[in-house]
Amino acid sequence: MKIYFFRTKNQPIMSWCEGVKGVLLDVTGVLYNSGPTGGAAIEGSIDAIQRLKTSHIPFKLCSNESTETRANFAAKLTKHGFNITSDDIVCPVPAMVDLLKQENLRPHLLVHPDVLPEFASISTENPNCVVMGDCNTHFTYSAMNAAFNTLLSMSPKDRKLYSMGGGKYYKDGDDLVLDVGAYAKALEYACDCKMVVCGKPNKLFYDQAIRLLGVNIEDCVMIGDDIISDVGGAQALGMKGVQVRTGKYRAVFDEPHSEITPDGYVDNLAEAVDLLLSNN
Amino acid sequence: MGRFVPKCVLIDLSGTVHIENSIVAGAARAIDRIRKSGISFRFVTNSSKESVASLFTRLVGLGVNLSPGDLFTSLTATKQYVLRRKCRPMLFLEENAQQDFKDVSVVDPNSVVIGLAPSMFNYEKLTEAFNCLKNAENAELIAINKSRYLQRQHGLVLGGGAFVAALEYSTGLTATVVGKPSRKFFEQSIADFEGVVVEDCIMIGDDVQDDVAGAQAIGMKGILVQTGKYRPGDETKINPAPYLTLPSLVDAIDHVIELHSNGCET
Incomplete structure (x- = not known):
């Protein structure tokens, strides 16, 4: 007897959710939209997270946020109504801490004072690298000069500059402000070295998230609103990448996109979770 | 094969003649010697922190014997550029340096x-x-210079x-660099000297990129001095290497005067 597989009209040829064993989620634009007064949860996302949490599919929130600790970030999401703890979140800071430990590095830290406690277990004496995070108002000339002199004191081929995220700018309330990538570029230029980005879409960062999920990279899906960094970045590493039609998604640019073809488009996180749970 | 006899010497200021408010040992007398030698000379500076008038006063105060016409600064060249292009710049400059832009409109800025x-x-x-x-x-992003660091x-x-570099990265723009090492800046700095072409010139400075590599890229000879921001090994950072690397401006000027009298094979 022959078995035929029929697909309904609305199903893509290869459904992205088949065989998914782990899920990575971007936060801003997927769970909630940021805004001047703290932003607001996206409709259906609070319930979607709850359903995912009670399912057997492990997930992590993957964010490039580097100005606050995971605990504070989790508290912010809890305030919006999400059932999230800091263990659910993968941010560049803990990934950076792990990397520093693995490579036996002692950083000169140019990071936001609020995240300094996360580096408490790392020695910063006699530094042999520079680690930058988004410091917003703490990016001062003297702080930049201190980091610069640390780099310059190393021999040119040993200069290690890590940046937690390589963003150019971002929206802070209604204003566009410079992101950490700009300041890292300043040091890169002055010291003639290349920065290593620890954060999306860097492999080191995604690897860390996937290790925490405990699944194979090809069985993972990344769901995000940034088609380049989230979707394209995940696909480049062998994950599936799914684009939500929320957050910074814009139909004219992102569907179809000139370079990246997501494994799927979903209206929002709620639809993504519906598909995942009904297919697994 | 020909003989090289320098007709003109260009001299960097900060790090070469002085470091902030102290003059490099022997620099004042060396400058007097070059003046007496009859070789054309000009101080070419990427200085952008203070107005030209204030820089001039400070140099005289340090004991440098010079007249305003001896200076060619990137600040002046930038102002000429801004006026030519009819830009309305946001002046990302210290107040003192902003004085040189007094007659430039800065309302509703369309450039930096x-x-x-x-x-x-x-x-x-x-x-x-x-x-x-x-x-x-x-x-338009207009950089008076693109100096990496200074002493x-x-x-x-x-x-x-x-x-x-930070603003270029975030805006996606490429800056227009007015001062050293731009070809135009070097060319403008010798425009007043009749019959002098770039091949007749020697540039003396402490910045291996902006002074030495910049000058050599357009056909001048570059002497790197080991004062100011110079750090051991700087002379190996560029290809072709500096024409000469010497301890200070004093040695560099001695060499130029010697060449002026005797020339050298090229």
Whole structure:
């Protein structure tokens, strides 16, 4: 007897959710939209997270946020109504801490004072690298000069500059402000070295998230609103990448996109979770 | 094969003649010697922290014997550029340097002129400059220089070029660099000397990139001095290597005067 597989009209040829064993989620634009007064949860996302949490599919929130600790970030999401703890979140800071430990590095830290406690277990004496995070108002000339002199004191081929995220700018309330990538570029230029980005879409960062999920990279899906960094970045590493039609998604640019073809488009996180749970 | 006899010498100021408010040992007398030798000379500086008038007064105070016409500064060249292009710049400059732009309109800015402005190298001011460039149509980022770093009395500090690189990255624009090592700047600096072409010139400076490589790229000879921001090994950073690397301006000027009398095979 022959078995035929029929697909309904609305199903893509290869459904992205088949065989998914782990899920990575971007936060801003997927769970909630940021805004001047703290932003607001996206409709259906609070319930979607709850359903995912009670399912057997492990997930992590993957964010490039580097100005606050995971605990504070989790508290912010809890305030919006999400059932999230800091263990659910993968941010560049803990990934950076792990990397520093693995490579036996002692950083000169140019990071936001609020995240300094996360580096408490790392020695910063006699530094042999520079680690930058988004410091917003703490990016001062003297702080930049201190980091610069640390780099310059190393021999040119040993200069290690890590940046937690390589963003150019971002929206802070209604204003566009410079992101950490700009300041890292300043040091890169002055010291003639290349920065290593620890954060999306860097492999080191995604690897860390996937290790925490405990699944194979090809069985993972990344769901995000940034088609380049989230979707394209995940696909480049062998994950599936799914684009939500929320957050910074814009139909004219992102569907179809000139370079990246997501494994799927979903209206929002709620639809993504519906598909995942009904297919697994 | 021919003989090289220098007709003109270009001399960098900060790090070569003086470091902040102290003059390099023997520099004043060396400059007097070059004046008496009959070789054309000009001080070419990427200085952007203070007005030309204030720089001049400071140099005279340090014992350098010079007249205003001996100076060619990137600040002056930038002002000429801005007026020519009819830009309305946001002046990312220290107040003292802003005085040189008194007659330039800065209302509703459509460009950014950036120099060494330590009091403005911070999040608020850089974000303001970024938004100015992001919002203006055909915005232009004009760098008085693209200096990586410079020597201060207490060590090295980031130059304006680092923050130019930051703004370039975030805006996607490429800065117009007015001062050294731009070809036009070197050419303008010798335009007053009749019959002098770039091949007749020697540039003396402490910055292996902006002074030496910049000058050599357009056909001048470059002498790297081991004062100011010079660090051991700098002479190996460029290809072709500096024409000469010498301890200080005094040795460099001695060499130029010697060449002027005797020439050398090329």
